[in-house]
Amino acid sequence: DQQVKQNSPSLSVQEGRISILNCDYTNSMFDYFLWYKKYPAEGPTFLISISSIKDKNEDGRFTVFLNKSAKHLSLHIVPSQPGDSAVYFCAASGYPDKLIFGTGTRLQVFP
Amino acid sequence: DADVTQTPRNRITKTGKRIMLECSQTKGHDRMYWYRQDPGLGLRLIYYSFDVKDINKGEISDGYSVSRQAQAKFSLSLESAIPNQTALYFCATSPGPRDGRKLYEQYFGPGTRLTVT
Numbered sequence: 610d611q612q613v614k615q616n617s618p619s620l621s622v623q624e625g626r627i628s629i630l631n632c633d634y635t636n637s638m639f640d641y642f643l644w645y646k647k648y649p650a651e652g653p654t655f656l657i658s659i660s661s662i663k664d665k666n667e668d669g670r671f672t673v674f675l676n677k678s679a680k681h682l683s684l685h686i687v688p689s690q691p692g693d694s695a696v697y698f699c700a701a702s703g704y705p706d707k708l709i710f711g712t713g714t715r716l717q718v719f720p
Numbered sequence: 721d722a723d724v725t726q727t728p729r730n731r732i733t734k735t736g737k738r739i740m741l742e743c744s745q746t747k748g749h750d751r752m753y754w755y756r757q758d759p760g761l762g763l764r765l766i767y768y769s770f771d772v773k774d775i776n777k778g779e780i781s782d783g784y785s786v787s788r789q790a791q792a793k794f795s796l797s798l799e800s801a802i803p804n805q806t807a808l809y810f811c812a813t814s815p816g817p818r819d820g821r822k823l824y825e826q827y828f829g830p831g832t833r834l835t836v837t
Contacts, residue, residue: 615762618760641824643824650830650831651830651831652812652828652829652830652831653810653828654828655825655826655827658824658825698762698763706751706770706816706817706824707765707768707778708765708824708826710755710762710763710764711762712760712761
């Protein structure tokens with residue numbers, strides 16, 4: 610039973626444009642959500658997070674939006690850069706403070 | 721120096737062999753985790769430990785065991801390796817609650833690529 614879903618395994622975006630990565634979850638008890646970025650041959654690195662009491666959090670080019678009624682979050686990257694090409698995982702905090710990860714979306718930013 | 725280190729980085733072993741993957745951290749975090757990554761399945765939790773005396777099973781603990789030798793060290797063992805344990809394994813740490821705030825960010829090591837033939 611996949612509690613955190615990333616339905617798009619891959620996304621290709623032109624440099625300078627917006628990248629939008631989506632994530633859906635099923636457990637209404639999740640209260641904290643995170644995005645991680647992973648390059649080949651490296652471990653995932655924390656990118657940005659959002660608490661369930663907020664609907665938006667912004668950090669530079671990265672913005673995460675949370676729609677609790679739809680159980681949906683998204684990561685916006687504006688403008689996209691070639692260095693953003695990586696696999697992105699969304700994660701949700703469950704009980705007791707464990708993270709449940711999605712299956713990942715591979716983003717490719719081309720010139 | 722890396723905050724979370726894993727050894728070995730790559731390992732090929734045969735079915736039935738016992739193998740240990742090691743993780744060390746210098747972040748001073750109490751919480752440590754072991755995950756495996758498989759194509760199309762994301763990161764799945766094998767075991768986690770919130771302090772030296774606290775070990776808990778994750779969603780896919782069968783066939784694995786762990787040892788928390790110290791706050792900084794958390795080892796994962798495959799007692800009798802089988803081919804479907806071929807995967808990328810990650811160790812992670814997190815600070816846990818601090819000052820009444822919940823801090824869920826986890827910090828990952830570089831991973832161990834394990835192949836069981």
